[in-house]
Amino acid sequence: MTEPSAAAAPSVSSPSDKSLRRRSLFAACSAHAVHDGLTDVIYVLLPIWQAQFAISYAMVGLLRGSYSGMMAGFQLLASRLARRWGRERMLVGGTALAGVAYLVAGQAGGLGVLLFALLLGGLGASTQHPLASSIVTDTHEAGGGVKEALSHYNFAGDIGKTLIPALVGLLLLVCSWQASVSLLGLLGLAAAGLLWWLLPKPGDIQASQKKALKPIAGSGSAASFRALLATGTLDSAVRMGFLTFLPFLLKSKGAGTAGIGVALSLLFVGGAFGKLLCGYLGARIGMMKTVWLTESMTSLLIVAALWLPLAGVMAMLSLLGLALNGTSSVLYGVVPELAAPGKREHAFALFYTGSIGGGALSPVLFGALGDHTSVPTALLALAAVLLLTLPLAWKVQRGLAHGGAS
Template sequence: MNNPAALREQPAMQTNTRRRALLAGCSAHAVHDGLTDLIYVLLPIWQVQFGLSLAQVGLLRGAYSGMMAGFQLLASRAAKRWGRERLLVGGTALAGLAYLLVGQAGGLTVLLLALMVGGLGASTQHPLASSLITDAYEPGGGVKEALSQYNFAGDIGKTLLPGLIGLLLIVVDWRTSVTLMGLLGLAAAALLWWLIPAREPAHVRSSKAANTAPSAGSPGGLRALLATGALDSAVRMGFLTFLPFLLKSKGAGTAGIGLALTLLFIGGAFGKLLCGYLGARIGMMKTVWLTESATSLMIILAVFLPYFGLMAMLPLLGLALNGTSSVLYGVVPDLAGPDKREQAFALFYTGTIGGGALAPVVFGRLGDATGVPVAMVTLAVMLLLTLPLSYAVQRGLSR
């Protein structure tokens, strides 16, 4: 016989668990993405400080992102043995420790090793925080909306932490600035240790298990989703690579290019939040068709519009350009079995990060050969390949 008092405790306990899991996941995403994008602010300083070539500068950036992308699958597997919560907290602490080491670096070798340590710590965040939120929200619904908030939080971190270190660099040197960022990472790890919900009582776990239907997932749908995400990410990074050159050809100066990117990123941040909710309301395929078709059209318009017309369109373009990612993240749990979520998220994030990293190289060569306008139109046409891919994803969901 069920204990009435225990049954009354369940809704309040589940609500608290959901809130703590969402806050923990969003905090981890904001801190990790912020620490990752700090590197863009610091690279020019390191180049002057250590006399680096452009190839060495690229090596530093690639070391962090390569470690982050390459170890995500390993992090998802290690979570099964060591525990998701421990690994997420440990990875966040490792990212903070890396910046403490950066603050002590006297040359390229130590700097490179420190950034590799930071990338290793960052590899835990995407798959583990995503699955933490998914598991917390699945019993009561709202997974897609929660993941869109998680996605939005990453963009907040990308805006706040690089801006914060920019302000710090006005009053203190770069070593002090990165040391403070390292301490922030360690503080975030302590916060996560406190925030991540404790293991639930046995009667709550058994109740969830009884009400959750087993699912083997859809490997074919997951492969189609991975291809969709990689293609979407590649086009997004390719567009961001070409946009400054397109703006310059229309008469924009440095300040104008900076303003344009700000408008695009503001639209993109809200797109990640809003499109996740839209996908939960009208479905994944309809939302992807809407956002990707709009993005493709606006990329073509960007080539032909005058400067002020392009500037006015950029927030809307950012909304559609970035919004698709939240819709795609939201269906990863639907296509993966409950015991394979960390691995599915790791695969998805590895694919999207890989596609985004490869795109500037491939499309840069295309731009050299054909010119920026032709390359951007090619991007727009290529993006339409996500439409049949999203149909394949929908078939996987229907099964």
């Protein structure tokens, strides 16, 4: 993983500082890729588990929600425990716990053990987002390029979401799901060992922060942070809601199973590069302009998808994915600027909890709307809800401007 360029850093960083940033960014990106891959590979395994244990769709939803629910619910606790035990130790331990959870799942002979393993895995995964994000922020503060570094970190998560489920899908062709899941457990343990080796010591990070000529002094603006949290929650809610309805929209336009798979791939590829590119764009033109651009484009393209024929929808899906996923990188980059002094981990934990929670609730709420009306109506509602992020972004920008002026 190449190191992002320093943004307007007036001094030349020492080789040791550059090595610290590279190691920290590579470690955080590795953690993000592995954890996001372990989270999303559950989608591949759910149909197999349903057939294996003869469970209902409600229980399938419970299995999926158990992992993501634990991950979202314990992020705040992970950020608090990190102050006592250290971020690096917590991140390594959480990654190892996720690996152990998959090893347990690989030995599951009944539904109870499988559910326990998924709850355990979600608990381990809760350490990743808030702690890895704050480590990237702290290590890049002296050399600049914090927002660009966070966009690399965000991009790495999508790489994991793409590669690990695909590899498991191939493994399932030649071995049992138990063997495949056990290999995922070994991957988690190997990732924990890599993190233990790569992550810098807390003293090195603190020494690097002291060299920052213009450290990121979080404004601690509660109102602006609430606006940022609401923006992230709505953005995630619309993203997950759209992903839920897209296959049904494509099917109504005549797409088959293969066509839907290609469409989702186009959307995800565009989304991955959107996370990388929009982080850089936000650092250049500012948060508000970037959010207005990406969210307005997303809303318009969702509406366009309703009226375009299948070929037109397929042609614009990569662009839609870029805008749909790109906003998140811009929002992540603003979290350190609004966090209260000394509470970056807590701020990241709050932000990720809101985003994951919004993404989890959206398919349920808008799915109910789709049941009572229609899929196009639900998609129009999603496009309208997304426009609420525009005034919220203006509110966030005001907080950033006041913080910079103080």
